[in-house]
Amino acid sequence: MKKLRQFIAEILGVIGRLFADDSAKSTMIVGILIYSVLYPQPYVGEVLRDVPVVVIDQDNSTASRTLVREIDVTDLVDVTMSAPDMETARDAFYRRDVYGIFVIPAGFEADILASRPAPVAAYSDGSYLLIYSNVMRAVATVAGTMGAQVNYARLTALGVDDGVARTMLSPVAVTNVAVFNPQGGYASYVIPAAFVLILQQTLLMGIGLLHAGRRPPTGQRLWATITAYFTLYMVWVAFTQMLIPYLYGIPRTGDLATLLLISVPFICACIAMGFAIAMAIPWREGVVFLLVVIGMPLFFLSGISWPVEMIPDHLRSLSLLVPSSTAISAFVAVDQMGASARDVASAIETQLVLVVVYSALAVALSRLPRNRR
Amino acid sequence: MTPSHLPPGFRRIWRRELRQIATRPSLAFTLVPLPLILFLMLAVIFAPGLPRDLPVAVVDLDGSTMSRQIVRMADAAADVEVVEQLASLSEARQALVAQRAYAVLMIPAGLEHDILLGQRPEVVVFSNSQFLTAGGIVGRSLSTTVSTFSSGVSLRLLEAQGVGSDRALDLITPIPVQQSPLFNPSLDYIQFLLSAIMPTVMQIFICATAVLSFSREHHSPNGMPRLQRIALSPTRAILGKLLPYTLVGTFVLLLGDVLLFNVFDASFRGNVFVFFLNGLVFILTCQAMGALIALIAKDTTGALGMMGLIVAPSFGFAGVSFPRFGMTLFSQIWGAIIPLTPYLQLRTDQTLRGAPLEYSLPTMGWLFAQLLIFSALLWVMTRKTMAQTPVSENTISDTQESTS
Numbered sequence: 001m002k003k004l005r006q007f008i009a010e011i012l013g014v015i016g017r018l019f020a021d022d023s024a025k026s027t028m029i030v031g032i033l034i035y036s037v038l039y040p041q042p043y044v045g046e047v048l049r050d051v052p053v054v055v056i057d058q059d060n061s062t063a064s065r066t067l068v069r070e071i072d073v074t075d076l077v078d079v080t081m082s083a084p085d086m087e088t089a090r091d092a093f094y095r096r097d098v099y100g101i102f103v104i105p106a107g108f109e110a111d112i113l114a115s116r117p118a119p120v121a122a123y124s125d126g127s128y129l130l131i132y133s134n135v136m137r138a139v140a141t142v143a144g145t146m147g148a149q150v151n152y153a154r155l156t157a158l159g160v161d162d163g164v165a166r167t168m169l170s171p172v173a174v175t176n177v178a179v180f181n182p183q184g185g186y187a188s189y190v191i192p193a194a195f196v197l198i199l200q201q202t203l204l205m206g207i208g209l210l211h212a213g214r215r216p217p218t219g220q221r222l223w224a225t226i227t228a229y230f231t232l233y234m235v236w237v238a239f240t241q242m243l244i245p246y247l248y249g250i251p252r253t254g255d256l257a258t259l260l261l262i263s264v265p266f267i268c269a270c271i272a273m274g275f276a277i278a279m280a281i282p283w284r285e286g287v288v289f290l291l292v293v294i295g296m297p298l299f300f301l302s303g304i305s306w307p308v309e310m311i312p313d314h315l316r317s318l319s320l321l322v323p324s325s326t327a328i329s330a331f332v333a334v335d336q337m338g339a340s341a342r343d344v345a346s347a348i349e350t351q352l353v354l355v356v357v358y359s360a361l362a363v364a365l366s367r368l369p370r371n372r373r
Numbered sequence: 374m375t376p377s378h379l380p381p382g383f384r385r386i387w388r389r390e391l392r393q394i395a396t397r398p399s400l401a402f403t404l405v406p407l408p409l410i411l412f413l414m415l416a417v418i419f420a421p422g423l424p425r426d427l428p429v430a431v432v433d434l435d436g437s438t439m440s441r442q443i444v445r446m447a448d449a450a451a452d453v454e455v456v457e458q459l460a461s462l463s464e465a466r467q468a469l470v471a472q473r474a475y476a477v478l479m480i481p482a483g484l485e486h487d488i489l490l491g492q493r494p495e496v497v498v499f500s501n502s503q504f505l506t507a508g509g510i511v512g513r514s515l516s517t518t519v520s521t522f523s524s525g526v527s528l529r530l531l532e533a534q535g536v537g538s539d540r541a542l543d544l545i546t547p548i549p550v551q552q553s554p555l556f557n558p559s560l561d562y563i564q565f566l567l568s569a570i571m572p573t574v575m576q577i578f579i580c581a582t583a584v585l586s587f588s589r590e591h592h593s594p595n596g597m598p599r600l601q602r603i604a605l606s607p608t609r610a611i612l613g614k615l616l617p618y619t620l621v622g623t624f625v626l627l628l629g630d631v632l633l634f635n636v637f638d639a640s641f642r643g644n645v646f647v648f649f650l651n652g653l654v655f656i657l658t659c660q661a662m663g664a665l666i667a668l669i670a671k672d673t674t675g676a677l678g679m680m681g682l683i684v685a686p687s688f689g690f691a692g693v694s695f696p697r698f699g700m701t702l703f704s705q706i707w708g709a710i711i712p713l714t715p716y717l718q719l720r721t722d723q724t725l726r727g728a729p730l731e732y733s734l735p736t737m738g739w740l741f742a743q744l745l746i747f748s749a750l751l752w753v754m755t756r757k758t759m760a761q762t763p764v765s766e767n768t769i770s771d772t773q774e775s776t777s
Contacts, residue, residue, distance in 0.1 A: 023674035126554030178502035
């Protein structure tokens with residue numbers, strides 16, 4: 001009992017020293033709080049709506065005006081101007097007043113009435129994929145619906161039976177169901193993943209700030225230090241994986257037990273790696289510098305925004321040395337997709353292997369004469 | 374302080390800074406090799422340009438000639454590869470959750486039978502939108518495949534009704550949409566993402582080296598007053614300390630661009646001079662911002678942390694992935710004060726878009742305004758800190774006074 005009380009006192013001492021160190025405090029406490037407010041800001045709109053587009057209506061008929069109106073009505077784009085010619089439209093485009101150009105050539109209505117194909121054209125910015133996809137989806141959907149109406153009228157005029165006309169034009173129906181993130185929200189996609197990386201980076205940085213270039217703790221002090229960081233970061237896991245999604249209205253389906261099964265080994269792996277880095281780089285500023293610059297490349301190795309299948313095998317294998325490379329998608333699977341422990345078993349294994357590897361490395365490095373001073 | 378033959382001034386500071394780099398191998402490593410290693414790593418990640426052969430699963434409850442044809446067509450598409458045939462939807466769900474597949478193509482039982490009877494069977498594509506990029510690509514690809522299949526059936530049905538095949542084609546798509554991606558015709562991720570990520574990583578390096586350079590003075594005892602003695606003026610101190618990194622940063626940024634435009638053949642349709650000027654002003658602005666942070670923060674690690682908070686989320690605010698016009702007012706303003714935002718906008722103008730120069734002038738003005746503001750603040754802070762009376766001498770005289 002006395003031993004336990006002593007151990008708890010030791011843990012509180014570690015937390016106290018963490019709070020007394022301005023840099024460590026601003027990284028491991030204040031930094032995460034600021035990030036939780038600042039980082040999601042660009043994405044809180046979730047879905048891109050009302051992309052401004054310009055219309056060049058060279059037909060100016062009832063049919064063309066209907067088409068323009070229908071496009072304007074969609075959530076995806078907003079027809080903000082109409083231009084007489086391509087030159088004016090291009091000017092607005094270069095000035096970034098609009099991000100899409102929609103052209104209805106002269107003779108559009110006449111073609112429809114004469115039962116000829118009545119082509120239209122849509123141009124958008126291929127350098128911004130989200131914008132491009134919005135513009136094209138709007139035009140394709142509206143042209144498709146209007147085309148189906150035209151066709152249906154034609155076939156029934158030919159004397160084809162109502163139901164037969166419908167099945168003839170589209171004999172198979174296709175439905176695309178987006179699962180796990182039904183509205184395709186950007187915040188839902190990026191925030192749960194990014195905060196796993198933020199936890200890892202701040203934990204590695206904090207341990208670097210508190211221990212790099214210093215004599216490592218030993219014995220009971222070492223275990224108290226590890227317990228203190230672990231406890232603090234389990235609180236952060238709960239904060240970033242449960243409270244933040246709630247605050248930003250991001251749907252969450254995961255259960256607590258599975259979240260613990262992935263987060264415990266993940267935080268342990270980060271602590272072990274943190275000590276290994278602190279023992280390897282005796283220069284506090286160096287540790288912070290390295291971790292700040294590799295944050296973004298690490299995100300692209302996680303498979304969230306760029307499919308992991310596209311990363312060459314060597315680089316993928318190498319990236320497994322960093323806990324986030326497997327943990328991010330495992331956290332996302334558990335929290336956003338309701339994965340069970342079995343589904344993320346390989347990620348959990350990887351974390352456990354990393355705990356062993358980095359603990360051994362940290363112990364070995366701590367034997368260096370440099371770290372024993 | 375090491376004695377120097379040079380008189381105080383710009384050249385003395387410049388040479389002193391170079392010597393400081395030369396005597397710190399880890400600092401030298403972070404100047405050129407480290408950014409290049411990260412550039413190469415990013416280049417390797419995005420080298421395919423477009424995701425191909427992404428894994429999808431199929432639940433074919435029909436098992437007919439037609440359903441097998443749909444599966445074959447799906448597999449033949451460049452961006453999709455059918456990796457699993459599953460028996461039920463629950464197995465399919467498991468494949469999605471375990472990330473063995475980004476989407477599931479579900480073909481209902483009786484598909485062929487229903488088509489022949491004209492009962493419009495429904496094929497469902499379940500795509501994992503938690504992985505927005507991959508899920509979106511495979512979802513679109515599978516839907517297109519089914520639509521193509523449907524059009525083929527439609528064509529045969531119309532021909533069976535005695536409609537000529539040319540005429541039948543016209544009937545299926547009465548309003549064809551000619552979709553043209555301007556500037557990035559293949560919707561390549563190298564042009565879209567890699568080209569923006571490299572400068573973002575570079576921004577962190579440039580800010581961080583400026584932070585370290587100024588922190589070495591500001592966060593060592595009497596560093597700033599010493600700078601006053603050997604530089605004589607804030608302008609000379611700033612230029613002498615930062616220009617070595619400007620040259621190195623420009624060189625590394627250019628190497629990244631050479632990789633991008635020569636090895637990856639990213640399109641460059643703008644003005645080389647404006648592009649280069651944009652890079653230079655960007656680097657200077659980042660340096661001014663980094664040095665300013667070093668003079669505000671209490672210590673070196675605090676300065677690096679503060680810098681990290683500002684530059685690390687800047688990619689999101691710059692509006693490459695989620696556009697700025699869709700953001701809240703706060704995000705638009707925050708993005709507007711970060712050098713990356715105008716730099717990337719102008720970079721897109723002068724590489725992909727090939728925009729005539731006059732359209733880039735406002736963005737150029739925006740970046741110059743940032744440079745002006747950050748350098749003015751830096752100059753004021755440098756002058757202020759350089760003019761401080763040396764602390765230790767003060768304390769010494771204080772104690773002397775108290776003892777006397």
